[in-house]
Amino acid sequence: MFGAADVRQRVHWTDRVGHLALLLLGILLGLLLLAPIWMILAKSVEDRQGDFVGLRYFIEYFQTPALMQSIWNSVWVSGLVMLITVPAAFAFAYALTRSCMPLKALMRNIALIPLLAPSLLSSISFIFWFGNQGLLKSWLGGAQIYGAPGIVLSLCYATFPHALMILITALSLTDARLYEAADSMGTSTLRKFFTITLPAAKYGLISASMVVFTYAISDFGVPKVIGGNFNVLATDIFKLVIGQQDFSKGAVVAIMLLVPVAVTYVVDHLVQRKQQAQLTAHSVPYVARPSRGFDIAMTAFVWLVSLLMLAVLGMAIYASFIKLWPYDFSLVLGHYRYGLIDSGVFVSYLNSVKMAFWCATAGTVVVFCTAYLLEKTRGMDWLRPIVRLFAVLPLGVPGLVLGLGFILFFVQASNPLHFLYHTMAILVISTVVHYYSSSHLTAVTALKQLDAEFEAVSASLKVPFFKTFISVTVPVCLPAILEISRYLFINAMTTISAAVFLYSPNTTLAAITILNLDEAGDIGPAAAMATLIVVTSSAACLVYYLLNRLLDRTTQAWRRPLEQN
């Protein structure tokens, strides 16, 4: 006998409210994700008049050696970045989790600094270090920083914290009892590393590799600033769409970019599913024991990496105060005053803050409400897996591709949503969609930690779910909500990829202005703008940290004993 359908329960009006909200949010998310991608697929087989031309543009693409070269360039550069960043981040994470080195928290925070700036900050910095007028140009011999070397260096810097966070988590998962068992059998350090540490971190390593590769291949700002004549997929899309207004060929290249990212996304997804099975609540955390030689070696490595990190950030900040590089090294505020304010580009900074604010507020509300409705309400079971898929899909779509899809979708005058075209709203929407997956997963993790029966208890007491949502769920999940908000704010401040197609003269953003300043040769003001973004992101982090502290203090009575468990 197979799966007879259950009796259909009547739906209470309060539950209907939940169903309707979930349906609306699901449609919205699906529309904003699928419509743009569909537009790209459609555009790639249409000519300028909108007539169907089949695979003509694909064939043309594969017959253009210069474009084909870009595919190879993108792949090998991203692969190289992956091969450098992941082992380095692994060693760094290993030092943080397995050694007794001093100042771990400080070193960790230094390593996370790249998250606070657009990826191209590092490119600007490397130009000041090694560019044509760079301080250390002589170190390169006759070689050039512009092109592949600069791209690889910049992306290593930008991707390092992403890999580091994954690997710290992976290394913290190992059960200390495995090492105790190995010790009791007299196992050598090297053997323990290869038989316990590496296997346990295996999924973390794969996941970090995929993330770094995806980041590197989709990044646009770095190759634009420091790439010189070295073409990659991301810059090709930009040149075709913005430079030549050739949307069809741009769409073809976007699909070329979508394919490797989608592949790594699927690999990562499969791997993460396996890792979750490995996680048990009863593991005993590993506590490092002092070991002189090892600790000194680890400290030296971590300090070296941190120093390099600071050198990159420091140069961008330093250069923003230099009067006339490389002739007059006096420290002045000229680039800020004349380069940004008087030249009228400062408004883009205000736009960025405005956009980040809306992402951090409206975006957070949408993300958290959707996650709540998805995880904690009943009924409409056919809809839930679909919305769940929509929520994790954006991770597999490069920002450039999403941005191109958005412009193709919203530019059509026949689209009822056309009124959003060239507004601040479309920037906010595209950014929230672009960074949806991580935010969603943070919300889901927090919600899953709540007792599963809160909603059942409310129903038995005849209290509608939305009252319990407001009076219990939101207060209890506030730390996670703040974390989502912070994440969206920082990313909105630093994003370029999706926004580069969507801004209008009235809604330029700070990170994009850096591109434009750099293009115009105003590298000093570009550094100043990058510094402003870093300062703003850092200030935002500080504000969120203080909010969290305040929250912790005011809710101490009910939260503290909980954490002791």
Add this chain to the structure above:
Amino acid sequence: MNSPRAEALRIEHLRKQFGSFTALEDINLAVHKGELICFLGPSGCGKTTLLRIIAGLETQTAGAIIQNGRDISRLPPMGRDYGIVFQSYALFPNLTTFNNVAYGLVNRKSPKDVIAARVAELLALVGLSDSGDKYPNQLSGGQQQRIALARALATSPGLLLLDEPLSALDARVRVRLRGEIRTLQRRLGVTTILVTHDQEEALSIADRVVVMNQGTIEQVGTPDEIYLDPASPFVADFVGKTNLLPATVIDGAGLRIGSLTLAGVSLPPGTPSGAAVSAFTRPEDVIVRAAGETLANSAAGRIESIEFLGAHCRLAIRVEGIEGSPVYADFSMRGLQSHGLAAGKAVRVAVLSERVRVFAAQGAPAATGGGA
């Protein structure tokens, strides 16, 4: 508490499928007004699923649920009348004890002083009057359990559902609290369904016990009916400790178990002489004497081991003619000494024939030894 009693809840031909797995099969049950009924069974028997269907948290595949004459089969949880306490208690961590208990009352828009009075009354009822401004995490497990109970009772529901409410507590608190739940339930007269896998808990507080196994009801009865007169081998085996002895029917009303012959045993109707059956007897109904003493109608055996259980101890005895597992007998420590019993000693063993329950043989090998 008089016997034709009004019906609070009736379940008719209820069935629940999860895919191809049948979680509940043709459940029929009537719950009387004011009684405390326990759903008892091993994990996976469907008892919690049945409770959740009554609460509307799961939906049945077929069948009806009638509460006070009203068909509630298709009502959502919000439309049903019950209070519920979960195993995890599901207390709202950010609300004080007072606000937890008041949660359902506030929604009814009662005046503030009425709510305060009602909450005070409930807190007094569960003995936590001075804990109103504490948060759940500042309370012990037992206190949290009582707050959950007070919250469930606040809106005076017609039915109280308790899903393993005591299983998260340690043994001593569990015993004390189950007594308190029983007293409270009697005082308020609220119809209560309690789900448990703990037979001692069920037997000690229930008016009636529903023993469930593999999605079906095996027996419904008072605790002593369940214990003394189990309706099936499963109930006999699941509730209390039992000796399962292969036996053969002799002379229409007697049994031969190994070299033991029992007369005056109540047999299932229509069991022919010579039929192989299973005889169940409780350890306390097995009589043991030292080999030298006289014991009517007994068989020879030897004490294999003695398990010390605190107030009493349990003897494992290898009895002549009974293959397989040993026969268990309970003894007080004092009885053990006065009869001079110890491990390894030869003994005589007899069984109280009026307390033996006989079921058709189930998988057990037919009785060995001489037939009738």
